Amino acid sequence: MFPISLFLLLLVTIVGLYLLVRLFLYRTALILVVKKWVHWVEDGIHVHQTFKVPEFNDNVQENQFYRQVFTYLNSLASIEDSDFTNLFSGKKSNDIILCLDDNQIVHDTFLGARVSWKNEVLKGEDENCRRTLLLNMKKKDKRRILRPYLQHIHNAVSDDLEQKRRELKLYMNAQSDHRSTGRWRSLPFTHSSTFDTMAMDPDLKNKVKSDLEAFLKSKQYYHRLGRVWKRSYLLYGPSGTGKSSFVAAMAKFLSYDVYDIDLSRVSDDSDLKMLLLQTSNKSLIVIEDLERFVNEQSTRVSLSGILTFMDGIVSSCCGDEKIMVFTMNGKELIDSSLLRPGRIDVHIYFPLCSFNSFKTLANSYLGIRDHKLFPQVEEIFQSGATMSPAEIGEILIVNRSSPSRALKSVITALQTGDGRGSGKIGRRMTENCSSRPAAGESDGESGGVFWNHKDSVPVAKEFRKLYGILRLRSNKKTGPSDHDSEMMER
Ligand SMILES: Nc1ncnc2c1ncn2[C@@H]1O[C@H](COP(=O)(O)OP(=O)(O)OP(=O)(O)O)[C@@H](O)[C@H]1O
Ligand SMILES: [Mg+2]
Numbered sequence: 306m307f308p309i310s311l312f313l314l315l316l317v318t319i320v321g322l323y324l325l326v327r328l329f330l331y332r333t334a335l336i337l338v339v340k341k342w343v344h345w346v347e348d349g350i351h352v353h354q355t356f357k358v359p360e361f362n363d364n365v366q367e368n369q370f371y372r373q374v375f376t377y378l379n380s381l382a383s384i385e386d387s388d389f390t391n392l393f394s395g396k397k398s399n400d401i402i403l404c405l406d407d408n409q410i411v412h413d414t415f416l417g418a419r420v421s422w423k424n425e426v427l428k429g430e431d432e433n434c435r436r437t438l439l440l441n442m443k444k445k446d447k448r449r450i451l452r453p454y455l456q457h458i459h460n461a462v463s464d465d466l467e468q469k470r471r472e473l474k475l476y477m478n479a480q481s482d483h484r485s486t487g488r489w490r491s492l493p494f495t496h497s498s499t500f501d502t503m504a505m506d507p508d509l510k511n512k513v514k515s516d517l518e519a520f521l522k523s524k525q526y527y528h529r530l531g532r533v534w535k536r537s538y539l540l541y542g543p544s545g546t547g548k549s550s551f552v553a554a555m556a557k558f559l560s561y562d563v564y565d566i567d568l569s570r571v572s573d574d575s576d577l578k579m580l581l582l583q584t585s586n587k588s589l590i591v592i593e594d595l596e597r598f599v600n601e602q603s604t605r606v607s608l609s610g611i612l613t614f615m616d617g618i619v620s621s622c623c624g625d626e627k628i629m630v631f632t633m634n635g636k637e638l639i640d641s642s643l644l645r646p647g648r649i650d651v652h653i654y655f656p657l658c659s660f661n662s663f664k665t666l667a668n669s670y671l672g673i674r675d676h677k678l679f680p681q682v683e684e685i686f687q688s689g690a691t692m693s694p695a696e697i698g699e700i701l702i703v704n705r706s707s708p709s710r711a712l713k714s715v716i717t718a719l720q721t722g723d724g725r726g727s728g729k730i731g732r733r734m735t736e737n738c739s740s741r742p743a744a745g746e747s748d749g750e751s752g753g754v755f756w757n758h759k760d761s762v763p764v765a766k767e768f769r770k771l772y773g774i775l776r777l778r779s780n781k782k783t784g785p786s787d788h789d790s791e792m793m794e795r
Contacts, residue, residue: 545695
Protein backbone atom coordinates (compact mmCIF):
# COMPACT_ATOMS: atom_id res chain seq x y z
CA MET A 306 0.00 0.00 0.00
CA PHE A 307 1.17 3.52 -0.86
CA PRO A 308 1.39 5.52 2.35
CA ILE A 309 -0.84 8.59 2.19
CA SER A 310 1.93 10.93 3.36
CA LEU A 311 4.17 9.79 0.47
CA PHE A 312 1.34 10.48 -1.95
CA LEU A 313 0.88 13.98 -0.55
CA LEU A 314 4.62 14.64 -0.76
CA LEU A 315 4.62 13.54 -4.41
CA LEU A 316 1.64 15.75 -5.17
CA VAL A 317 3.22 18.79 -3.53
CA THR A 318 6.49 18.13 -5.42
CA ILE A 319 4.67 17.86 -8.77
CA VAL A 320 2.68 21.07 -8.16
CA GLY A 321 5.83 22.83 -6.93
CA LEU A 322 7.77 21.71 -10.01
CA TYR A 323 4.92 22.81 -12.28
CA LEU A 324 4.85 26.24 -10.68
CA LEU A 325 8.63 26.54 -10.91
CA VAL A 326 8.66 25.60 -14.62
CA ARG A 327 5.80 28.01 -15.27
CA LEU A 328 7.59 30.78 -13.42
CA PHE A 329 10.77 30.02 -15.34
CA LEU A 330 8.96 30.03 -18.69
CA TYR A 331 7.24 33.32 -17.99
CA ARG A 332 10.29 34.96 -16.44
CA THR A 333 12.52 34.04 -19.39
CA ALA A 334 9.71 34.57 -21.91
CA LEU A 335 10.32 31.00 -23.06
CA ILE A 336 6.55 30.61 -22.82
CA LEU A 337 6.40 32.46 -26.17
CA VAL A 338 8.67 29.83 -27.69
CA VAL A 339 6.49 27.06 -26.29
CA LYS A 340 3.36 28.77 -27.62
CA LYS A 341 5.03 29.13 -31.00
CA TRP A 342 5.73 25.38 -31.08
CA VAL A 343 2.16 24.58 -30.13
CA HIS A 344 0.86 26.91 -32.88
CA TRP A 345 3.34 25.47 -35.35
CA VAL A 346 2.07 21.96 -34.72
CA GLU A 347 -1.54 23.16 -34.84
CA ASP A 348 -0.94 25.10 -38.07
CA GLY A 349 0.70 22.06 -39.64
CA ILE A 350 -2.49 20.04 -39.43
CA HIS A 351 -4.79 22.74 -40.85
CA VAL A 352 -5.22 24.20 -44.32
CA HIS A 353 -4.70 27.98 -44.31
CA GLN A 354 -5.76 30.76 -46.58
CA THR A 355 -4.01 34.08 -47.13
CA PHE A 356 -5.55 37.44 -48.06
CA LYS A 357 -3.52 40.36 -49.31
CA VAL A 358 -4.08 44.01 -48.48
CA PRO A 359 -1.67 45.97 -50.72
CA GLU A 360 -0.77 49.56 -49.95
CA PHE A 361 -1.57 50.76 -53.49
CA ASN A 362 -4.04 49.62 -56.12
CA ASP A 363 -3.16 49.02 -59.78
CA ASN A 364 -3.48 52.74 -60.52
CA VAL A 365 -1.01 53.46 -57.72
CA GLN A 366 -3.75 55.06 -55.66
CA GLU A 367 -3.61 54.56 -51.92
CA ASN A 368 -5.65 51.64 -50.61
CA GLN A 369 -7.58 53.12 -47.69
CA PHE A 370 -8.16 49.68 -46.18
CA TYR A 371 -4.37 49.20 -45.87
CA ARG A 372 -4.26 52.32 -43.63
CA GLN A 373 -7.13 50.98 -41.53
CA VAL A 374 -5.55 47.57 -41.00
CA PHE A 375 -2.14 49.07 -40.26
CA THR A 376 -3.66 51.36 -37.63
CA TYR A 377 -5.60 48.42 -36.18
CA LEU A 378 -2.52 46.17 -35.96
CA ASN A 379 -0.52 48.83 -34.19
CA SER A 380 -3.27 49.09 -31.58
CA LEU A 381 -3.14 45.34 -30.73
CA ALA A 382 -1.66 44.33 -27.38
CA SER A 383 0.00 41.34 -29.09
CA ILE A 384 2.24 43.69 -31.09
CA GLU A 385 4.46 43.68 -28.00
CA ASP A 386 5.11 39.98 -28.63
CA SER A 387 6.19 40.52 -32.22
CA ASP A 388 9.91 39.84 -32.77
CA PHE A 389 10.60 43.42 -33.85
CA THR A 390 8.55 46.45 -33.01
CA ASN A 391 9.40 50.07 -33.66
CA LEU A 392 8.97 52.59 -30.88
CA PHE A 393 8.03 56.16 -31.71
CA SER A 394 7.26 59.10 -29.50
CA GLY A 395 3.60 60.07 -29.60
CA LYS A 396 1.91 63.43 -29.70
CA LYS A 397 2.13 63.99 -25.96
CA SER A 398 5.65 64.19 -24.62
CA ASN A 399 5.33 61.00 -22.53
CA ASP A 400 3.53 58.93 -25.21
CA ILE A 401 5.37 55.98 -26.75
CA ILE A 402 3.76 54.34 -29.76
CA LEU A 403 4.47 50.79 -30.91
CA CYS A 404 4.60 50.21 -34.63
CA LEU A 405 5.00 46.90 -36.48
CA ASP A 406 8.36 46.50 -38.21
CA ASP A 407 8.84 45.36 -41.82
CA ASN A 408 8.25 41.64 -42.46
CA GLN A 409 7.10 41.02 -38.88
CA ILE A 410 4.16 38.89 -37.85
CA VAL A 411 1.52 39.82 -35.33
CA HIS A 412 -1.27 37.55 -34.04
CA ASP A 413 -4.85 38.34 -33.26
CA THR A 414 -7.86 36.34 -32.08
CA PHE A 415 -11.43 36.91 -33.12
CA LEU A 416 -14.51 34.85 -32.11
CA GLY A 417 -12.18 32.15 -30.80
CA ALA A 418 -10.22 31.89 -34.06
CA ARG A 419 -6.54 32.72 -34.29
CA VAL A 420 -5.31 34.79 -37.25
CA SER A 421 -1.94 36.26 -38.10
CA TRP A 422 -0.87 39.30 -40.06
CA LYS A 423 2.48 39.82 -41.78
CA ASN A 424 3.72 43.26 -42.69
CA GLU A 425 5.40 42.17 -45.90
CA VAL A 426 7.84 44.53 -47.60
CA LEU A 427 9.32 43.41 -50.90
CA LYS A 428 11.83 45.22 -53.07
CA GLY A 429 10.63 45.52 -56.66
CA GLU A 430 12.79 45.45 -59.80
CA ASP A 431 12.90 49.24 -59.69
CA GLU A 432 14.41 49.06 -56.15
CA ASN A 433 11.25 50.51 -54.65
CA CYS A 434 9.53 48.79 -51.73
CA ARG A 435 6.05 47.36 -52.14
CA ARG A 436 4.14 46.98 -48.90
CA THR A 437 1.39 44.46 -48.37
CA LEU A 438 -0.36 43.20 -45.27
CA LEU A 439 -0.96 39.45 -45.43
CA LEU A 440 -3.85 38.02 -43.44
CA ASN A 441 -3.49 34.32 -42.69
CA MET A 442 -6.32 32.24 -41.20
CA LYS A 443 -7.49 28.64 -41.08
CA LYS A 444 -9.72 27.75 -43.98
CA LYS A 445 -12.22 26.21 -41.59
CA ASP A 446 -12.60 29.58 -39.80
CA LYS A 447 -12.84 31.64 -42.96
CA ARG A 448 -16.56 31.37 -43.64
CA ARG A 449 -17.40 32.04 -40.03
CA ILE A 450 -15.14 34.98 -39.24
CA LEU A 451 -13.76 36.69 -42.35
CA ARG A 452 -16.51 39.24 -42.96
CA PRO A 453 -17.25 40.04 -39.32
CA TYR A 454 -13.51 40.29 -38.66
CA LEU A 455 -12.97 42.84 -41.43
CA GLN A 456 -15.98 44.77 -40.17
CA HIS A 457 -14.54 44.60 -36.65
CA ILE A 458 -11.27 46.16 -37.92
CA HIS A 459 -13.20 48.89 -39.67
CA ASN A 460 -15.21 49.69 -36.53
CA ALA A 461 -12.22 49.48 -34.22
CA VAL A 462 -10.24 52.10 -36.06
CA SER A 463 -12.93 54.37 -37.44
CA ASP A 464 -12.72 56.78 -34.47
CA ASP A 465 -8.97 56.76 -34.60
CA LEU A 466 -8.97 57.34 -38.36
CA GLU A 467 -11.59 60.03 -38.06
CA GLN A 468 -9.30 61.77 -35.58
CA LYS A 469 -6.38 61.33 -37.98
CA ARG A 470 -8.46 62.60 -40.87
CA ARG A 471 -8.99 65.78 -38.94
CA GLU A 472 -5.23 66.22 -38.64
CA LEU A 473 -4.20 67.83 -41.87
CA LYS A 474 -1.37 66.45 -43.92
CA LEU A 475 1.16 68.06 -46.19
CA TYR A 476 2.04 65.85 -49.16
CA MET A 477 5.20 66.47 -51.17
CA ASN A 478 6.06 64.74 -54.42
CA ALA A 479 8.98 62.30 -54.30
CA GLN A 480 11.42 61.77 -57.18
CA SER A 481 9.76 60.34 -60.26
CA ASP A 482 11.59 56.98 -59.96
CA HIS A 483 9.17 56.12 -57.14
CA ARG A 484 6.30 55.61 -59.56
CA SER A 485 5.31 52.14 -58.46
CA THR A 486 5.02 53.00 -54.77
CA GLY A 487 3.12 56.24 -54.96
CA ARG A 488 4.66 59.59 -55.57
CA TRP A 489 3.55 61.42 -52.47
CA ARG A 490 5.26 61.51 -49.10
CA SER A 491 3.29 63.01 -46.23
CA LEU A 492 3.95 64.92 -43.04
CA PRO A 493 1.56 66.37 -40.48
CA PHE A 494 0.62 69.84 -41.67
CA THR A 495 1.46 72.08 -38.73
CA HIS A 496 1.69 75.52 -40.37
CA SER A 497 0.28 77.95 -37.82
CA SER A 498 -1.12 80.51 -40.26
CA THR A 499 -4.87 81.09 -40.23
CA PHE A 500 -7.09 83.75 -41.76
CA ASP A 501 -7.01 85.46 -38.37
CA THR A 502 -3.23 85.77 -38.34
CA MET A 503 -3.07 87.13 -41.92
CA ALA A 504 -2.51 90.87 -42.06
CA MET A 505 -4.66 91.86 -45.00
CA ASP A 506 -7.80 93.69 -45.92
CA PRO A 507 -10.64 92.20 -43.81
CA ASP A 508 -13.08 92.62 -46.70
CA LEU A 509 -10.85 90.61 -48.98
CA LYS A 510 -10.49 87.91 -46.34
CA ASN A 511 -14.25 87.65 -45.97
CA LYS A 512 -14.77 87.50 -49.72
CA VAL A 513 -12.33 84.65 -50.05
CA LYS A 514 -13.93 82.81 -47.12
CA SER A 515 -17.38 83.21 -48.66
CA ASP A 516 -16.08 82.05 -52.01
CA LEU A 517 -14.60 78.93 -50.45
CA GLU A 518 -17.81 78.22 -48.53
CA ALA A 519 -19.86 78.64 -51.69
CA PHE A 520 -17.53 76.24 -53.47
CA LEU A 521 -18.00 73.59 -50.77
CA LYS A 522 -21.76 73.70 -51.26
CA SER A 523 -21.72 73.58 -55.05
CA LYS A 524 -21.24 69.90 -55.85
CA GLN A 525 -24.61 69.50 -57.58
CA TYR A 526 -24.17 72.74 -59.45
CA TYR A 527 -20.80 71.81 -60.92
CA HIS A 528 -21.99 68.33 -61.82
CA ARG A 529 -25.08 69.68 -63.51
CA LEU A 530 -22.83 71.87 -65.63
CA GLY A 531 -20.64 68.89 -66.47
CA ARG A 532 -17.65 70.61 -64.92
CA VAL A 533 -14.94 69.28 -62.70
CA TRP A 534 -15.76 70.36 -59.14
CA LYS A 535 -12.63 72.41 -58.63
CA ARG A 536 -11.71 76.03 -58.15
CA SER A 537 -8.38 77.65 -58.95
CA TYR A 538 -6.75 80.59 -57.25
CA LEU A 539 -3.77 82.64 -58.30
CA LEU A 540 -1.95 84.35 -55.43
CA TYR A 541 0.55 86.86 -56.71
CA GLY A 542 2.63 89.68 -55.33
CA PRO A 543 6.12 90.51 -54.08
CA SER A 544 8.11 88.14 -51.96
CA GLY A 545 7.23 87.95 -48.25
CA THR A 546 3.69 89.27 -48.60
CA GLY A 547 1.98 86.15 -47.26
CA LYS A 548 1.11 84.02 -50.30
CA SER A 549 2.36 80.74 -48.82
CA SER A 550 0.89 81.63 -45.44
CA PHE A 551 -2.44 82.26 -47.17
CA VAL A 552 -2.34 78.78 -48.71
CA ALA A 553 -1.98 77.36 -45.18
CA ALA A 554 -4.84 79.54 -43.97
CA MET A 555 -7.06 78.27 -46.81
CA ALA A 556 -6.21 74.64 -46.01
CA LYS A 557 -7.03 75.15 -42.33
CA PHE A 558 -10.27 76.92 -43.17
CA LEU A 559 -11.37 74.10 -45.47
CA SER A 560 -9.81 71.28 -43.40
CA TYR A 561 -8.19 70.04 -46.59
CA ASP A 562 -4.85 68.26 -46.95
CA VAL A 563 -2.23 70.12 -48.97
CA TYR A 564 -0.45 68.59 -51.98
CA ASP A 565 2.58 70.73 -52.69
CA ILE A 566 3.94 70.00 -56.17
CA ASP A 567 7.62 70.69 -56.76
CA LEU A 568 7.75 70.93 -60.56
CA SER A 569 11.52 70.40 -60.62
CA ARG A 570 10.86 66.85 -59.40
CA VAL A 571 8.33 66.05 -62.08
CA SER A 572 9.84 64.13 -64.95
CA ASP A 573 7.34 64.81 -67.75
CA ASP A 574 3.73 65.66 -68.58
CA SER A 575 2.41 62.18 -67.86
CA ASP A 576 4.20 62.19 -64.52
CA LEU A 577 2.36 65.40 -63.62
CA LYS A 578 -0.95 63.77 -64.60
CA MET A 579 -0.07 60.77 -62.46
CA LEU A 580 0.59 63.06 -59.50
CA LEU A 581 -2.81 64.64 -59.88
CA LEU A 582 -4.42 61.21 -60.17
CA GLN A 583 -2.88 60.19 -56.89
CA THR A 584 -4.29 63.11 -54.93
CA SER A 585 -7.38 62.52 -52.83
CA ASN A 586 -10.49 64.64 -53.03
CA LYS A 587 -11.04 67.39 -50.47
CA SER A 588 -7.53 68.56 -51.07
CA LEU A 589 -5.68 71.72 -51.90
CA ILE A 590 -3.14 71.32 -54.69
CA VAL A 591 -0.42 73.93 -54.75
CA ILE A 592 2.25 74.91 -57.23
CA GLU A 593 4.43 77.68 -55.84
CA ASP A 594 6.38 80.11 -58.03
CA LEU A 595 4.70 78.89 -61.19
CA GLU A 596 6.04 81.72 -63.35
CA ARG A 597 9.63 80.80 -62.46
CA PHE A 598 9.19 77.25 -63.76
CA VAL A 599 7.40 78.38 -66.87
CA ASN A 600 9.65 81.31 -67.77
CA GLU A 601 12.98 79.75 -66.86
CA GLN A 602 11.86 76.39 -68.26
CA SER A 603 13.38 74.81 -65.18
CA THR A 604 10.98 71.88 -65.36
CA ARG A 605 10.69 69.03 -67.81
CA VAL A 606 6.95 69.56 -67.92
CA SER A 607 5.76 71.37 -71.06
CA LEU A 608 3.40 74.34 -71.09
CA SER A 609 0.66 72.14 -72.51
CA GLY A 610 1.28 69.66 -69.69
CA ILE A 611 0.73 72.43 -67.17
CA LEU A 612 -2.39 73.62 -68.98
CA THR A 613 -3.87 70.10 -68.94
CA PHE A 614 -3.02 69.84 -65.26
CA MET A 615 -4.74 73.13 -64.52
CA ASP A 616 -7.85 71.99 -66.40
CA GLY A 617 -7.92 69.17 -63.86
CA ILE A 618 -9.79 66.78 -66.15
CA VAL A 619 -7.83 63.74 -64.98
CA SER A 620 -8.61 64.56 -61.38
CA SER A 621 -12.28 63.80 -62.04
CA CYS A 622 -11.28 60.13 -62.45
CA CYS A 623 -10.35 59.90 -58.77
CA GLY A 624 -12.98 62.11 -57.19
CA ASP A 625 -13.10 65.87 -57.38
CA GLU A 626 -13.67 68.65 -54.82
CA LYS A 627 -10.27 70.13 -55.28
CA ILE A 628 -8.88 73.58 -54.85
CA MET A 629 -5.84 74.47 -56.93
CA VAL A 630 -3.60 77.30 -55.85
CA PHE A 631 -0.77 78.79 -57.87
CA THR A 632 1.57 81.42 -56.48
CA MET A 633 3.86 83.77 -58.35
CA ASN A 634 5.60 87.10 -57.83
CA GLY A 635 4.28 88.79 -60.96
CA LYS A 636 2.07 87.68 -63.79
CA GLU A 637 3.06 90.11 -66.55
CA LEU A 638 5.51 87.80 -68.24
CA ILE A 639 3.46 84.67 -68.02
CA ASP A 640 1.69 83.05 -70.97
CA SER A 641 -1.89 84.35 -70.89
CA SER A 642 -3.31 80.90 -71.64
CA LEU A 643 -2.30 79.90 -68.10
CA LEU A 644 -4.50 82.58 -66.62
CA ARG A 645 -7.68 82.14 -68.61
CA PRO A 646 -10.93 81.61 -66.68
CA GLY A 647 -11.49 78.00 -65.78
CA ARG A 648 -7.77 77.59 -65.32
CA ILE A 649 -7.60 80.45 -62.83
CA ASP A 650 -10.94 81.48 -61.36
CA VAL A 651 -9.82 83.95 -58.72
CA HIS A 652 -6.80 86.26 -58.77
CA ILE A 653 -5.63 87.65 -55.44
CA TYR A 654 -2.96 90.29 -55.27
CA PHE A 655 -0.71 90.38 -52.20
CA PRO A 656 0.68 93.89 -51.77
CA LEU A 657 3.54 95.18 -49.65
CA CYS A 658 2.64 96.35 -46.17
CA SER A 659 0.16 99.19 -45.67
CA PHE A 660 -0.43 101.00 -42.40
CA ASN A 661 -3.57 98.91 -41.82
CA SER A 662 -1.77 95.62 -42.27
CA PHE A 663 1.06 97.01 -40.15
CA LYS A 664 -1.43 97.52 -37.31
CA THR A 665 -2.56 93.90 -37.61
CA LEU A 666 1.07 92.78 -37.46
CA ALA A 667 1.76 95.00 -34.43
CA ASN A 668 -1.25 93.49 -32.71
CA SER A 669 -0.16 89.90 -33.46
CA TYR A 670 3.55 90.30 -32.83
CA LEU A 671 3.59 92.89 -30.00
CA GLY A 672 0.07 92.61 -28.62
CA ILE A 673 -0.60 96.35 -29.09
CA ARG A 674 -3.63 97.92 -30.76
CA ASP A 675 -2.43 101.47 -30.45
CA HIS A 676 0.76 103.36 -29.60
CA LYS A 677 1.92 106.95 -29.48
CA LEU A 678 4.31 106.23 -32.38
CA PHE A 679 1.52 104.97 -34.66
CA PRO A 680 0.83 108.41 -36.25
CA GLN A 681 4.51 108.67 -37.18
CA VAL A 682 4.46 105.18 -38.71
CA GLU A 683 1.29 106.04 -40.61
CA GLU A 684 2.84 109.21 -41.99
CA ILE A 685 5.81 107.28 -43.36
CA PHE A 686 3.56 104.69 -45.00
CA GLN A 687 1.56 107.52 -46.54
CA SER A 688 4.74 108.99 -47.98
CA GLY A 689 5.05 105.84 -50.08
CA ALA A 690 7.65 103.93 -48.08
CA THR A 691 6.86 100.32 -47.49
CA MET A 692 8.29 96.89 -46.85
CA SER A 693 6.92 93.39 -47.01
CA PRO A 694 4.97 92.03 -44.02
CA ALA A 695 7.68 89.37 -43.69
CA GLU A 696 10.36 92.04 -43.24
CA ILE A 697 8.32 94.06 -40.80
CA GLY A 698 7.45 90.86 -38.93
CA GLU A 699 11.15 90.11 -38.52
CA ILE A 700 11.83 93.54 -36.99
CA LEU A 701 8.88 93.12 -34.63
CA ILE A 702 10.00 89.64 -33.52
CA VAL A 703 13.55 90.80 -32.75
CA ASN A 704 12.24 93.73 -30.69
CA ARG A 705 9.19 92.06 -29.19
CA SER A 706 10.25 92.77 -25.59
CA SER A 707 9.93 96.54 -26.20
CA PRO A 708 7.09 97.82 -28.41
CA SER A 709 8.60 101.34 -28.49
CA ARG A 710 11.94 100.03 -29.70
CA ALA A 711 10.17 97.81 -32.23
CA LEU A 712 8.19 100.73 -33.67
CA LYS A 713 11.28 102.96 -33.76
CA SER A 714 13.16 100.22 -35.64
CA VAL A 715 10.31 99.94 -38.15
CA ILE A 716 10.31 103.73 -38.61
CA THR A 717 14.07 103.77 -39.17
CA ALA A 718 13.88 100.87 -41.62
CA LEU A 719 11.09 102.56 -43.56
CA GLN A 720 12.91 105.91 -43.55
CA THR A 721 16.29 104.62 -44.60
CA GLY A 722 14.75 102.12 -46.97
CA ASP A 723 17.15 99.45 -45.79
CA GLY A 724 15.46 97.72 -42.89
CA ARG A 725 17.28 94.42 -43.25
CA GLY A 726 17.94 95.49 -46.83
CA SER A 727 14.26 95.26 -47.43
CA GLY A 728 12.97 98.77 -47.55
CA LYS A 729 14.84 99.03 -50.82
CA ILE A 730 12.72 96.28 -52.16
CA GLY A 731 9.63 97.98 -50.86
CA ARG A 732 10.51 101.26 -52.49
CA ARG A 733 11.50 99.66 -55.72
CA MET A 734 8.23 97.78 -55.89
CA THR A 735 6.11 100.83 -55.34
CA GLU A 736 8.16 102.87 -57.78
CA ASN A 737 8.21 100.39 -60.64
CA CYS A 738 4.92 98.74 -59.91
CA SER A 739 6.54 95.77 -61.59
CA SER A 740 4.37 93.26 -59.84
CA ARG A 741 1.21 95.21 -59.58
CA PRO A 742 -1.98 94.17 -61.24
CA ALA A 743 -2.89 95.70 -64.55
CA ALA A 744 -5.56 98.36 -64.70
CA GLY A 745 -8.99 96.93 -64.32
CA GLU A 746 -7.76 94.26 -62.01
CA SER A 747 -7.34 94.64 -58.34
CA ASP A 748 -4.38 96.03 -56.55
CA GLY A 749 -3.36 98.22 -53.73
CA GLU A 750 -2.34 98.47 -50.21
CA SER A 751 -5.16 96.34 -49.00
CA GLY A 752 -4.72 93.61 -51.57
CA GLY A 753 -7.27 92.73 -54.13
CA VAL A 754 -9.32 89.97 -55.57
CA PHE A 755 -11.10 89.64 -58.83
CA TRP A 756 -13.02 86.92 -60.49
CA ASN A 757 -11.54 86.10 -63.82
CA HIS A 758 -14.07 86.91 -66.46
CA LYS A 759 -12.47 88.91 -69.18
CA ASP A 760 -12.00 86.24 -71.82
CA SER A 761 -14.93 84.06 -71.03
CA VAL A 762 -18.35 85.53 -70.64
CA PRO A 763 -20.17 82.20 -70.15
CA VAL A 764 -17.88 81.24 -67.30
CA ALA A 765 -18.29 84.62 -65.66
CA LYS A 766 -22.05 84.27 -65.94
CA GLU A 767 -21.95 80.90 -64.27
CA PHE A 768 -20.01 82.23 -61.38
CA ARG A 769 -22.08 85.35 -61.05
CA LYS A 770 -25.13 83.14 -60.96
CA LEU A 771 -23.42 80.88 -58.51
CA TYR A 772 -22.13 83.47 -56.12
CA GLY A 773 -24.33 86.45 -56.90
CA ILE A 774 -21.32 88.52 -57.65
CA LEU A 775 -21.91 92.02 -58.86
CA ARG A 776 -18.86 93.74 -60.09
CA LEU A 777 -18.66 97.38 -59.25
CA ARG A 778 -16.83 99.97 -61.24
CA SER A 779 -13.08 100.18 -61.25
CA ASN A 780 -11.71 103.00 -59.19
CA LYS A 781 -8.49 104.05 -60.69
CA LYS A 782 -6.09 106.29 -58.83
CA THR A 783 -2.49 107.15 -59.30
CA GLY A 784 0.49 107.34 -56.97
CA PRO A 785 2.75 104.77 -55.40
CA SER A 786 0.37 103.49 -52.77
CA ASP A 787 -2.82 103.95 -54.68
CA HIS A 788 -4.73 101.09 -56.06
CA ASP A 789 -7.19 100.08 -58.70
CA SER A 790 -9.89 98.38 -56.80
CA GLU A 791 -12.46 96.06 -58.16
CA MET A 792 -14.85 94.69 -55.65
CA MET A 793 -17.58 92.13 -55.64
CA GLU A 794 -20.80 92.31 -53.82
CA ARG A 795 -23.08 89.53 -52.75
N1 LIG B 1 0.09 89.36 -44.87
C1 LIG B 1 0.76 88.76 -43.88
N2 LIG B 1 0.20 88.61 -42.67
C2 LIG B 1 0.85 88.01 -41.66
N3 LIG B 1 2.09 87.51 -41.76
C3 LIG B 1 2.71 87.64 -42.95
C4 LIG B 1 2.07 88.26 -44.06
N4 LIG B 1 2.93 88.23 -45.10
C5 LIG B 1 4.03 87.62 -44.68
N5 LIG B 1 3.92 87.26 -43.39
C6 LIG B 1 4.91 86.55 -42.58
O1 LIG B 1 6.12 86.56 -43.32
C7 LIG B 1 6.66 85.27 -43.49
C8 LIG B 1 6.83 84.95 -44.97
O2 LIG B 1 5.56 84.92 -45.59
P1 LIG B 1 5.22 83.98 -46.82
O3 LIG B 1 6.22 82.88 -46.93
O4 LIG B 1 3.80 83.59 -46.72
O5 LIG B 1 5.43 84.98 -48.03
P2 LIG B 1 5.37 84.67 -49.59
O6 LIG B 1 4.52 85.75 -50.19
O7 LIG B 1 4.95 83.29 -49.83
O8 LIG B 1 6.87 84.89 -50.03
P3 LIG B 1 7.61 84.28 -51.33
O9 LIG B 1 7.03 84.92 -52.55
O10 LIG B 1 9.03 84.68 -51.12
O11 LIG B 1 7.42 82.81 -51.29
C9 LIG B 1 5.72 84.31 -42.81
O12 LIG B 1 6.34 83.86 -41.64
C10 LIG B 1 4.49 85.09 -42.46
O13 LIG B 1 4.11 84.81 -41.15
MG1 LIG C 1 5.90 81.60 -50.69
